[in-house]
Amino acid sequence: MHWILYIPLLLGLSLGCRSKSETHPTVGTTTPETPRVTLCTGMASTLPLGNWPPPAVRTGIGTSHLTLTTRNPQAQRWFDQGLNLLHDFWHIEAYRAFQQVIKADSSCPMGYWGLAMCQPGFGGTDSRVWVQAIDKANALKANSPPFHKALIEASSILVKQGIAQAVFPFRNLYKTYSSEPEALAFAAIVLRQQPDEALQQEAKTLLETALGQFPTHIGLLHYYVHVMETRPEFSQATEAARRIVSLAPNAPHLTHMPGHLYFRAGQYQKAADVFRRARQQEMAYHRTQQLPLVADQNYLHNLHYLAVSLAELGQKDNALEAANAYATISLGQTPPTTGAALMLLYEGRILPTFIHIRYREFTKANATLNGWLNSLDMPLTNPLVRTYLQAMQAYCRGMAAIDTGNGQAANQQGMQLTQLLKSFEQQGIQQQGRAEFKAINETFDILSMARYELAGWIDNLDATRPFNNSAWNEALELEKAIHYDEPPRLMYPIGESLGRLHLYRHDTQNASLALAQALQKRPKSPFIRQLLAKSG
Numbered sequence: 001m002h003w004i005l006y007i008p009l010l011l012g013l014s015l016g017c018r019s020k021s022e023t024h025p026t027v028g029t030t031t032p033e034t035p036r037v038t039l040c041t042g043m044a045s046t047l048p049l050g051n052w053p054p055p056a057v058r059t060g061i062g063t064s065h066l067t068l069t070t071r072n073p074q075a076q077r078w079f080d081q082g083l084n085l086l087h088d089f090w091h092i093e094a095y096r097a098f099q100q101v102i103k104a105d106s107s108c109p110m111g112y113w114g115l116a117m118c119q120p121g122f123g124g125t126d127s128r129v130w131v132q133a134i135d136k137a138n139a140l141k142a143n144s145p146p147f148h149k150a151l152i153e154a155s156s157i158l159v160k161q162g163i164a165q166a167v168f169p170f171r172n173l174y175k176t177y178s179s180e181p182e183a184l185a186f187a188a189i190v191l192r193q194q195p196d197e198a199l200q201q202e203a204k205t206l207l208e209t210a211l212g213q214f215p216t217h218i219g220l221l222h223y224y225v226h227v228m229e230t231r232p233e234f235s236q237a238t239e240a241a242r243r244i245v246s247l248a249p250n251a252p253h254l255t256h257m258p259g260h261l262y263f264r265a266g267q268y269q270k271a272a273d274v275f276r277r278a279r280q281q282e283m284a285y286h287r288t289q290q291l292p293l294v295a296d297q298n299y300l301h302n303l304h305y306l307a308v309s310l311a312e313l314g315q316k317d318n319a320l321e322a323a324n325a326y327a328t329i330s331l332g333q334t335p336p337t338t339g340a341a342l343m344l345l346y347e348g349r350i351l352p353t354f355i356h357i358r359y360r361e362f363t364k365a366n367a368t369l370n371g372w373l374n375s376l377d378m379p380l381t382n383p384l385v386r387t388y389l390q391a392m393q394a395y396c397r398g399m400a401a402i403d404t405g406n407g408q409a410a411n412q413q414g415m416q417l418t419q420l421l422k423s424f425e426q427q428g429i430q431q432q433g434r435a436e437f438k439a440i441n442e443t444f445d446i447l448s449m450a451r452y453e454l455a456g457w458i459d460n461l462d463a464t465r466p467f468n469n470s471a472w473n474e475a476l477e478l479e480k481a482i483h484y485d486e487p488p489r490l491m492y493p494i495g496e497s498l499g500r501l502h503l504y505r506h507d508t509q510n511a512s513l514a515l516a517q518a519l520q521k522r523p524k525s526p527f528i529r530q531l532l533a534k535s536g
Contacts, residue, residue: 055096056289057081060250061088062218066182068110069144075104075111082114087185087219088251091118092295109140113152116159127159134159147177151186163193174206184210185219192227203227211240218248222257229260230484237261252281253298259305260486266524268312275306293329294340300326300348301486307351308487311358314527323351330378337435345385346439353392354491358527360500362400369393384427384436388443391420395450399457407461414454421447442489445482449475449490453497463505472498479521493521496528503534511535 057077062084068076082097095118101111116134119127137152144152154169167190174187184206191203207224214220221244228237241258248254256278262271282299286292293299303326310319326348334341349372356365369389372380380386398413424447428440452475459468475494482489495518502511512535518528 053289055081055093055100058085058093058250060248061085061090062248062251063216064182064218066110068108069148070105070108072105072108075101075108078104079108079110079114083182084218084248085251086114086117087222088248089222089253089298090251091120092291094118107140109137109144109152110148112137112140113148113155116155119159130159147180147183150176151183155186158190163190166190167194167199171202179213181210181214181217181220184214185217185223188220188227189223192223200227200230204231216243216247218244218254221247222254225257225260229264229486234261234264238265250281252278252285252302255281256298256302256305259309263305263309263487264523266522268309268525272306272309272313275302275309278302279306292332292334294331294334294344297340297343300329300340300343304347304351305487307355308491311355311491312522312525312527314530316355316359319355320352323355327352328378336382339435342436342439345380345382346388346443349380349385350389350392353396357396357399358491360399360403362396362403366393366396366400369396384424384431384440384443387420387424387427388447391417391424391447392450394420395454398454402454402457402461405461407458410454410458410461414451414458417447417451417454421451445478445489449478449494452478453494456498457501460501460505467505467507467510488521493518493528495519495521496531499528499531499535503531508535 058081061081064084064087065080066083068079070076070079078097078100082094082101085091085094085097088094095115098111098114098118101108101114105111112133116130116137119130134152134156138156141149141152150173154166154173157169158166170187170190174183177183188203188207188210191199191206194200203223204227207220207227210220211217211224221240225237225241225244228234228240238258238261241261244254244257256275259271259274259278262268262274279299279302282293282296282302286296286299303322307319307322307326310322326344327350329344329348331341331344336342336345350369353365353368356362356368369392372378373386373389373393380389394413394417398410398417401407401409401413421444424440425444428437428444431437431440452471455471456468456475459471472494475498479490479494495514495516499511499515499518502508502514512532515528515532515535519525519532522528
């Protein structure tokens with residue numbers, strides 16, 4: 001019997017087929033709907049501000065310097081440390097450094113500017129602390145040099161009005177102060193965060209010109225890698241990525257950065273090696289500073305990339321170790337709407353499940369989800385996340401039924417998945433304007449892909465009937481609509497599952513075509529190449 005999964009879509013609503021670029025938080029206080037390009041920012045959760053031990057003096061983090069008007073040498077030293085840490089996306093440490101600037105000289109406007117510029121590292125929707133800091137910088141800037149005044153004024157628009165409104169003042173800043181590397185660097189990252197291709201190109205041109213003047217500036221090099229990683233010519237940034245590691249060997253996120261390019265190039269072992277080194281640095285940092293792991297999104301982001309890279313290499317056990325290390329991090333007292341909490345809930349908790357799914361261990365994947373849904377040690381109370389995990393359980397049970405040839409059971413699970421997806425969408429729409437909406441949009445794409453994939457298998461389980469492309473065409477269109485993510489939003493390219501289906505149907509020619517298409521998404525993947533070898 002030919003099982004056809006009927007999947008009505010709630011089209012035209014606010015969710016669906018939405019790229020991460022449309023919802024990812026960025027520098028300054030913005031609404032979640034403001035378009036911007038995906039960027040890992042080394043964020044920290046909102047720990048009690050001002051309640052930490054004094055920071056350590058750090059070296060090997062970059063050599064950026066901006067001369068202050070202060071007469072206190074300690075204020076200058078801490079400011080330069082904070083400035084470099086901003087460029088390293090190590091915002092939790094930058095915040096601690098700028099606190100020391102103010103402690104040394106409470107009248108230093110740039111100390112308060114620095115505090116305000118740490119905002120992307122803390123997430124959440126409460127902007128009061130950052131607005132207060134930039135207001136204080138404005139209040140104290142009267143006797144500051146012209147460039148400092150202009151930087152504070154541009155940053156005030158960034159903090160209060162958001163990154164889209166910051167384009168004009170930061171463009172004016174870098175054109176007026178073209179010999180100031182900090183003007184060039186901060187303007188470049190503001191431009192990079194815009195979805196418009198012309199602004200992306202402007203950022204690229206600006207950075208390439210600026211690096212001709214300041215080839216060792218850690219911010220310019222770092223931002224150049226982020227500009228280039230989304231582009232077809234991403235490999236042109238490989239030398240810059242390597243250079244930042246040599247110039248700032250003690251900044252974990254910069255240790256991690258070459259891995260972005262290695263992953264895109266299909267050099268998964270190199271990527272995994274880089275991510276392991278960054279993990280070691282992060283763990284050493286948290287041990288010495290006695291800060292919880294959840295305080296640092298750099299650590300979470302790096303673990304995610306490590307698990308995905310190891311899975312691509314076919315190293316299932318190692319991938320599961322990294323994934324479980326991420327999944328089992330405790331939220332502690334972290335507010336549930338911070339960046340770290342949302343990463344853990346929407347990405348971390350489910351990551352081991354996706355590793356099992358990649359290896360077609362659907363029963364184990366379902367058991368992992370069941371463990372989270374019934375956990376007493378780490379209760380899962382977020383209703384949207386519970387719906388997400390329940391929907392993925394339906395997918396896993398459906399695919400497990402496919403493996404036994406039970407199309408009827410698979411179809412029943414497909415219908416349940418459809419209903420749960422509708423429920424997720426209806427709940428998610430209520431979260432517009434909140435920090436969680438970004439994660440909801442991304443999750444909707446993942447669930448939609450799971451639904452199409454299960455439907456595609458059900459429709460074609462009977463190998464004696466003509467192939468039905470309907471669900472697979474929808475899946476491929478959705479995959480095309482999902483923009484660059486770091487790491488990729490989908491655990492594997494949809495062509496991989498399509499290729500497996502053709503192999504199941506003993507259609508080696510179409511299996512080869514589908515798997516070749518998957519390799520375009522994950523170049524040189526040992527995992528996909530192994531499947532391709534089976535297609536003859």
